[in-house]
Amino acid sequence: MPSLIRLLVVLGLIGGVVYGTLWAFANLVEPHTREMSVNVPADRFAK
Template sequence: MPSLFRFLFICAVIAGVIYGTMLALVTFVNPVERDVTIRIPSERINKPQ
């Protein structure tokens, strides 16, 4: 097998593994919803003039 075909085959296998991993993460991992509270100091909102 010429080196170009071997290189393209290895790139395709790596891309397939990455795609399969992403598909598995989307299928099997469920995100947990939660409330997020961010405190902003009043000095940043009401700047003195």
């Protein structure tokens, strides 16, 4: 039984680290905005 508890604790810690990392990337990292232009060929409008 102690090995089951140890496994659950380790999996919980790994899950917590992954969740915390994803939360940090989602909330603390700001994306760089930049202007973008795409050339669309004229034959794409004819369809």
